Amino acid sequence: MKKILIVDDQPQISKILSDLFQKKGYETILALNGEIGYRKAIEEKPDLIIMDIMMPVLSGFEATRKLRGTEGFETIPVVFLTAKGQEKDRLEAESLGAIAFVTKPFSPRSLFELIEKYFESSEG
DSSP, X not given: OOEEEEEOXXXXXXXXXXXXXXXXXXXXXXXXXXXXXHHHHHHHOOSEEEEOXXXXXXXXXXXXXXXXXXXXXXXXXXXXXXXXOOHHHHHHHHHTTOSEEEESSOOHHHHHHXXXXXXXXXXX
């Protein structure tokens, strides 16, 4: 079973995504800020991370940068999910090796399909 870590400081978004992914057979782990997300990534070793950018304690960019510097997590797939849709944010996400950059508001189903396609292509 694939494991997805959802890091977002808005509990309602985390719950919607968690429910959707669990219904489709994924295990989900939730974190309410970048620092907790970083720690849970190290502990749980997820197959993919959905990461908000604007969060308390550590931003999504800071948490991802910290993960990239941690042995074994240099290439973990990260999807940024954010209200920050400016080009500089997209470029920052790209520089951190993000597999996708999704802006809020978003379609949970479209996000699910994007991640499904990623898993299919990475296994094929």
